[in-house]
Amino acid sequence: MSSDARQKLFFREAIIRALREEMDRNERIIVLGQDVAEFGGSYREFEGLFERFGRARVRNTPVAESAMIGLGVGAAAAGLRALVTITYMDFLMLGLDPLVNYAAKARYKTGGQIEVPLVVKTTAGAKGQGVAHSQCIEAWLMAVPGLKVVAPATPADAYGLLKSALRERGPVVYVDHKRLFPTAGEVPNEETLIPLGEAAIRRCGSDVTIATFSFMTRIAERSAERLAAEGISCEIVDLRSLAPLDMATVCGSAGRTGALLTLEEGQLSCGVGAEVIFRARESLANLRTARIGALPAPVSSNPILEAACIPDVERVTDAVRGLLASR
Amino acid sequence: MIYKLVVPGPIEDVEEVRVLEWHGASGRAFEAGDLIVELETYKAIVEVRAAQHGILRALLCAAGEWQKVGLPLAVMSDDGAEALPDSLAAVAELPVEFEVS
Numbered sequence: 001m002s003s004d005a006r007q008k009l010f011f012r013e014a015i016i017r018a019l020r021e022e023m024d025r026n027e028r029i030i031v032l033g034q035d036v037a038e039f040g041g042s043y044r045e046f047e048g049l050f051e052r053f054g055r056a057r058v059r060n061t062p063v064a065e066s067a068m069i070g071l072g073v074g075a076a077a078a079g080l081r082a083l084v085t086i087t088y089m090d091f092l093m094l095g096l097d098p099l100v101n102y103a104a105k106a107r108y109k110t111g112g113q114i115e116v117p118l119v120v121k122t123t124a125g126a127k128g129q130g131v132a133h134s135q136c137i138e139a140w141l142m143a144v145p146g147l148k149v150v151a152p153a154t155p156a157d158a159y160g161l162l163k164s165a166l167r168e169r170g171p172v173v174y175v176d177h178k179r180l181f182p183t184a185g186e187v188p189n190e191e192t193l194i195p196l197g198e199a200a201i202r203r204c205g206s207d208v209t210i211a212t213f214s215f216m217t218r219i220a221e222r223s224a225e226r227l228a229a230e231g232i233s234c235e236i237v238d239l240r241s242l243a244p245l246d247m248a249t250v251c252g253s254a255g256r257t258g259a260l261l262t263l264e265e266g267q268l269s270c271g272v273g274a275e276v277i278f279r280a281r282e283s284l285a286n287l288r289t290a291r292i293g294a295l296p297a298p299v300s301s302n303p304i305l306e307a308a309c310i311p312d313v314e315r316v317t318d319a320v321r322g323l324l325a326s327r
Numbered sequence: 328m329i330y331k332l333v334v335p336g337p338i339e340d341v342e343e344v345r346v347l348e349w350h351g352a353s354g355r356a357f358e359a360g361d362l363i364v365e366l367e368t369y370k371a372i373v374e375v376r377a378a379q380h381g382i383l384r385a386l387l388c389a390a391g392e393w394q395k396v397g398l399p400l401a402v403m404s405d406d407g408a409e410a411l412p413d414s415l416a417a418v419a420e421l422p423v424e425f426e427v428s
Contacts, residue, residue, distance in 0.1 A: 008345075008393055010369045044370055182340040182369045184393065 006186040011176070012045040014155035014187050018162035019046070019083070021191060023053055026081060029166060031058045032072055033085030042087045043123065043181045069095035069120060073102045073171075076118040081166065089124040089175060090135045103171040104146035118171040121162075124151075125215055125265060126310050127178040130301030136214070136266035136294075141173050142243040142275065148196055149242040151175040153217035155185040157240055160194030168196065177215040177265075199246035201253065205235035208320050209253040211276050212263035213239040216311060220263055223316035232320060242272060250276060251283045259288045259323050265310055268293035290323045292316060329412060330381055330403045330421035334366065336396035338427055341368045343395045346388050354407065356382045363423070364400065371427045378422035382407045 009017070023029045031046060037060045040047035050058040061068045065086055072082035086092050092099070103116045126134035141149045150165060150172060152158040158176060165172040202217060203224050210220045217238045224234035235253050239245065254260040260280055262273030273291035281287060295309045334344055344366040357363055357377040366373040381403040388394045388401070402411055403421050412418060 010345075010367075012369065182342070184343060184345075184369070 003190055005189040007189055008184055009155050009159075009187050010184050011155045011158055011180050011182075012041075012043050012047070014159040014185075015045045015162060015176075016047060016049065017187070018159045018166070019049055020052065022163055022166040023049065023057065026166070028079065029057070029081045029083065030075065031083045031085065032061050032068055032075075034061060034063055034087060036060060036085060041085070045181075046085075065091045065094035066098060069118075070098040070102070072118050072120070073098050073106075073116055076103070076116045076171075077106060077114050081117045083119040083121055083166065086120060086122040088133050089122045089137060090132050092120065092122050092137070092173075095120070099171065099173075100144050100147070104144050106146075107170060108146060115169050116171050117169055119162075119165045119168075119174055120171070121174045121176070123178055124175050125177040125179055126299045126306050128301060128303060128306065129178075131298040134299035134306070136264065138173075138175055138213075138242050139264075139266055139271045139275070142245075142272070144243075146170060147243065148172045149175065150196055150240060151177075151214040151242060152240065153180070153202075153214055153238050155183070156187045156192075157194055157200070157238075159187050160192050161196070161240065163191075164193045164196055167193070172196070175214065179215045179218075183218075194240070197241045197244040197246055199240055199249040200238045201249070202236040202238045203234060205233035205257070207233045207257060207324060208259040208261060209235045209237060209250070209257045210261050210263055210316070210320070211237045211239060211250050211253075211273075213242065213272070214265065216263045216265050219311060219313060219316060223313045223320065226313060226317055227320055232324065234320065239272070239276075245276065245279070247276070247279050247283070251280055254280050254287055255284055258286065261289070261316075261319055261323055262291045263311060263316060264291075264293045266293055267296060269296070288323055288326055290319050292319050328405050329409060329418050331399040331415045331418045332363065332375070332381075332401040332403055332421045332423065333399050334394050334396045335373070335375055335423055335425040338368060338373065338396070341396060343393055344368050344373065345393050346390050346400065347372060348390055349386060351383055353383055353385060356380065356407075357403075360424075368427070374426045374428065376424045376426075378424050380405065381421050384411060
């Protein structure tokens with residue numbers, strides 16, 4: 001019988017724990033990135049790993065994202081298991097060629113002879129740092145055959161999803177968020193993996209399903225609290241995996257509530273919500289739907305413009321009321 | 328006079344902290360400038376120092392436990408013999424200086 005004992009950790013500590021356990025378990029795991037060794041990571045999320053595993057396994061790289069990911073692809077193809085960390089998701093764009101054309105396609109191109117067990121860990125989200133340091137481009141990656149994409153919203157999921165990602169046969173992009181690092185949460189004491197492709201119900205409700213992920217999950221929770229005071233019951237589905245998407249959980253919820261709102265921090269065009277809602281409509285008749293995402297503009301470093309662009313509790317609650325009024 | 332030692336703030340982005348280490352046990356007297364407790368935020372250590380005399384009377388959060396900004400960590404008093412109240416609602420906050428490193 002497994003214990004229910006849990007320990008409260010900061011988000012970054014959950015990441016360290018997952019990496020330490022997996023690197024203890026598998027000596028082929030290496031970490032590559034800017035400031036990962038002595039410095040311990042830009043968010044202190046690799047602290048202690050260099051001291052424990054040494055320079056051969058925790059390696060600083062220069063600021064060269066295409067080369068960093070290329071190096072990770074090659075290392076993984078040659079038999080190591082690489083985690084490449086890209087501090088800002090915006091700069092993942094520089095590494096899309098090795099990620100898409102080599103990591104994601106390797107098994108297809110070689111008829112299964114080459115596999116690329118690569119995790120690209122990257123941090124998304126707006127937090128005052130302006131147009132080139134604020135983007136959420138998960139939706140761009142969801143369409144790549146051979147690539148998996150996950151996004152934890154809690155320390156427990158950061159821990160469990162990273163462990164699972166580090167055991168996958170193929171490439172995974174693991175997306176955390178700047179605004180999640182200040183958060184803390186309970187993590188099981190016992191070693192726990194969270195399977196890829198499984199969403200989680202964060203809050204049970206009956207009037208509307210809010211499908212969301214990453215930091216926006218917290219906006220959804222605050223919105224649900226405010227709406228509960230008005231007598232509106234929200235069910236929150238934290239997608240956790242964007243590719244593969246857990247449409248069974250989303251449709252199970254939306255089938256009961258009859259109303260589906262998707263909430264993402266990224267752009268709406270060809271976004272996560274567009275995909276989720278289209279797929280939901282393929283299974284469910286009579287579904288009222290709406291999407292919330294960033295306004296169609298780059299995210300400014302000006303705090304007023306940033307706040308206007310990014311979804312907030314007011315926009316979510318307005319959207320829910322509007323969606324339910326259209327009943 | 329009775330005081331409550333609360334988690335100081337505001338500290339940017341910080342809603343809650345974990346107690347790292349108490350620098351004294353119940354009964355210890357602190358003077359202005361003395362380090363009372365170290366707290367951990369998500370990215371830094373906060374040193375909380377007394378801004379005036381106070382005797383530590385009761386720890387409310389042990390090392391390793393969590394507390395939110397503005398909420399009490401310990402009960403202190405000017406005099407070691409003062410009776411402690413049942414509720415901290417009306418108790419003043421002990422003036423402190425804090426440094427984030």
